[in-house]
Amino acid sequence: MTSKMISIRDDVYQNLKNLKDPNESFSELIERLIKNQQKNPLKYFGIAKDLSEEVMVEFEKAVMEGKKDDALRSSSKFTELWEGKL
Secondary structure, eight states: OOOOOOOOOHHHHHHHHHHSOTTOOHHHHHHHHHHHHTSOGGGGSGGGGGSOHHHHHHHHHHHHHHHHHHHHHHHHHHHHHHTTTO
């Protein structure tokens, strides 16, 4: 494994150090932060920040299903209201 040296400000180092788990390397921390950045940001706001990954996945599925249902209902309502009028 190769390594690279990077320069960061002292305040950034302290912030990273505070975020790091006790048995986690800085590389593992940075990797975790990058992975978390790519996930749904709702997980980190309000009550959602305390939900498990499993619950968040189910929540996201429910949201997507709700969006599909809304699209179908909207399409159906549009057809009902405008059928034969266009």
